[in-house]
Amino acid sequence: MFSVFKKYIESKATLSDDEWAFIESVSNVKKFRKHQLVLKEGDVWNFHAFICDGCVRRYSTDADNVEHTIQFSIENWWTGDRESLLNETPSKLNIEAIENTTVLLIHKDDFDKICEKIPTFSSIISSILQKSMNTMQKRIQADISYTAEEKYLHFLEFYPQLANRVPRHMLASYLGVTPETLSRIRKLAYKK
Amino acid sequence: MFSVFKKYIESKATLSDDEWAFIESVSNVKKFRKHQLVLKEGDVWNFHAFICDGCVRRYSTDADNVEHTIQFSIENWWTGDRESLLNETPSKLNIEAIENTTVLLIHKDDFDKICEKIPTFSSIISSILQKSMNTMQKRIQADISYTAEEKYLHFLEFYPQLANRVPRHMLASYLGVTPETLSRIRKLAYKK
DNA sequence: CCATTCTCTTGATAAATGTCAAGATTTTTT
DNA sequence: AAAAAATCTTGACATTTATCAAGAGAATGG
Numbered sequence: 206m207f208s209v210f211k212k213y214i215e216s217k218a219t220l221s222d223d224e225w226a227f228i229e230s231v232s233n234v235k236k237f238r239k240h241q242l243v244l245k246e247g248d249v250w251n252f253h254a255f256i257c258d259g260c261v262r263r264y265s266t267d268a269d270n271v272e273h274t275i276q277f278s279i280e281n282w283w284t285g286d287r288e289s290l291l292n293e294t295p296s297k298l299n300i301e302a303i304e305n306t307t308v309l310l311i312h313k314d315d316f317d318k319i320c321e322k323i324p325t326f327s328s329i330i331s332s333i334l335q336k337s338m339n340t341m342q343k344r345i346q347a348d349i350s351y352t353a354e355e356k357y358l359h360f361l362e363f364y365p366q367l368a369n370r371v372p373r374h375m376l377a378s379y380l381g382v383t384p385e386t387l388s389r390i391r392k393l394a395y396k397k
Numbered sequence: 398m399f400s401v402f403k404k405y406i407e408s409k410a411t412l413s414d415d416e417w418a419f420i421e422s423v424s425n426v427k428k429f430r431k432h433q434l435v436l437k438e439g440d441v442w443n444f445h446a447f448i449c450d451g452c453v454r455r456y457s458t459d460a461d462n463v464e465h466t467i468q469f470s471i472e473n474w475w476t477g478d479r480e481s482l483l484n485e486t487p488s489k490l491n492i493e494a495i496e497n498t499t500v501l502l503i504h505k506d507d508f509d510k511i512c513e514k515i516p517t518f519s520s521i522i523s524s525i526l527q528k529s530m531n532t533m534q535k536r537i538q539a540d541i542s543y544t545a546e547e548k549y550l551h552f553l554e555f556y557p558q559l560a561n562r563v564p565r566h567m568l569a570s571y572l573g574v575t576p577e578t579l580s581r582i583r584k585l586a587y588k589k
Numbered sequence: 590c591c592a593t594t595c596t597c598t599t600g601a602t603a604a605a606t607g608t609c610a611a612g613a614t615t616t617t618t619t
Numbered sequence: 620a621a622a623a624a625a626t627c628t629t630g631a632c633a634t635t636t637a638t639c640a641a642g643a644g645a646a647t648g649g
Contacts, residue, residue, distance in 0.1 A: 265538055273542045275534065288531045291524075332483075334526060339480045341533045342467065346457055348540035349573035350465045353636070373597065381541035386636055388598050545606070565627065578606055580628050 206234045206307045209257040213281050217332075218325050227322065231315035237261075237302035243284070244300040250289040252310045256280050259306025260367075262375060265298050274379040277303075277367055283333070284308075303371060353382045354390045398426045398499045401449040405473050409521050416515050423507035429453075429494040435476070436492040442481040444502045448472050451498025452559075454567060457490050466571040469495075469559055475525070476500075495563060545574045546582045 207229055214220065220228075234257070237243055243261055244250050256278050263275045263284060275298070278284040289296035290313060311319070320327035347359055357380060361368050368376070377387040399421055406412065412420075426449070429435055435453055436442050448470050455467045455476060467490070470476040481488035482505060503511070512519035539551055549572060553560050560568070569579040 265542070267542055271542075273538060275538060275541075287527060288534070291527050291531065331523065331526075334523075334530070335479060335483050338526070338530055338533065339483065341530065341537065342480070344537055345533065345540065346465060346467060348537065349467075349571070350457070350459055350463075372595095374595095379541070383637060384597070385599085385638080389636090392598085564625095566625095575607060576627070577608080577629085581606090584628085 206257040206309065207232060209280065209307075210255050210309050213255070214326070214329060217329050220323065220325060224323050224326070228311075228319055228326075231311055231319070233310040233312075235308050235310055237306045237308065239302055239305050241302050242299055243302060243306075243308060244286060244296055244298065246297060246299050247295045248289075249293055250286040250296050251313050252285060252290075253313065253316045254283060254285045254311075255309040256282050256284060257307040257309055259302060259304045259308075260370060261300050261302050261306055261308075262371070262379075263298055263300050264375075264378070272375075272378055273381075274375050277364075277371055277375075277379065279367065279370070283337075303375065348381065353380065353386055354394065356380045356382075357387065357390050358394065398449040398501065399424060401472065402447050402501050405447070406518070406521060409524075410517050412515060412517060416518070419514065420503075420511055420518075423503055423511070425502040425504075427500050427502055429498045429500065431494055431497050433494050434491055435494060435498075435500060436478060436488055436490065438489060438491050439487045440481075441485055442478040442488050443505050444477060444482075445505065445508045446475060446477045446503075447501040448474050448476060449499040449501055451494060451496045451500075452562060453492050453494050453498055453500075454563070454571075455490055455492050456567075456570065464567075464570055465573075466567050469556075469563055469567075469571065471559065471562070475529075495567065540573065545572065545578055546586065548572045548574075549579065549582050550586065 210232070211225065237259070243254070246266065258280050260277060260279045261284050262277050263286070264272045265275065266272050276284075284300055286296045286298050286300070288294070289298075320330065347356055351359060360376070360380065371379075373387060374384040377384045380387065382390075402424070403417065429451070435446070438458065450472050452469060452471045453476050454469050455478070456464045457467065458464050468476075476492055478488045478490050478492070480486070481490075512522065539548055543551060552568070552572065563571075565579060566576040569576045572579065574582075
């Protein structure tokens, strides 16, 4: 599964064999069954995590025990809890495999070493961060501007692969509506 | 006004006189009157922008000409349009001074040079980016989890300085509700 | 393959928020 | 200081979304 990661990085820049050897030496490939937690609320998150295969969702649980899905991540995306990673505080999030999933984990200390040793890698990562910020900003824009129906259609447009892959009640919690509302929206959208 | 920026950076790390001289040589301090646009939709944004004094808001305008405030930034924060900066595409956003505002602008090419020459600076910036991502994520969580009233109270809690500084209709558009709804929420919140 | 559990949909009703219109208040301009 | 413009609030009503309850449908485990 390391090859998936290698292919992903090499689509952005070329690294030497030595560099790859180092990266591989600090990489851990771990498999999670559907429903297993990659990160459990309360634990400190110490990794950078790349999805080689499968699908996970990041979510928080509110005072009424309702789950709110912050993000879905599929193969060739990253996941994790940046807040816990950065501040070394217990995470307030859960990350759950919603399919059988293979994750490549690199401990943050090792990750920092890679970035130090390999400036190319470092700049790839920073460009990924930038893109990820753009994505988050678009999400915020959608959240404050759109009606529930518009949010759903927007999601379909931007993540068509995901719409059929994630359970609907999780999609509802991602969009910030109840499953019932999503169900009704879908019914209306079909008619059009 | 350069001193404000210097003080901000020096609260995080120390740079040499030479390094400061270089940074200052590529910095542009620009003043904006209340209501003036720092960035106009359609223009390409080429800068990194630090607010020395004042307050701006970043907003988009939707198909019905309704404005949606994405973020407020005051002194000691950054502003700009990362998407336009990164992709060199016309911006879809406006940035408006909502007070008389002083901004320190550094052209992206110069900014990249600073980061190359001064690794300390570069790592300060990347840690700021990380924090900013955490903030955005919390915003997303609030947007999908909270009722309008909770969003307002949450805003008061996290940005007490801002609540009295920004016009209410802009705050409403930041929270994703109409000015009328915000007005009613405030009335209820007082009673409690 | 059946039973159980989980997920999705539908209906009835309640609650939250939006829309439109008008008046009060504040700010800006002259 | 007065007039004009912009902002904020309030009321009546419409629309959207949530809640609760029930049943249909799908996935899961023995």
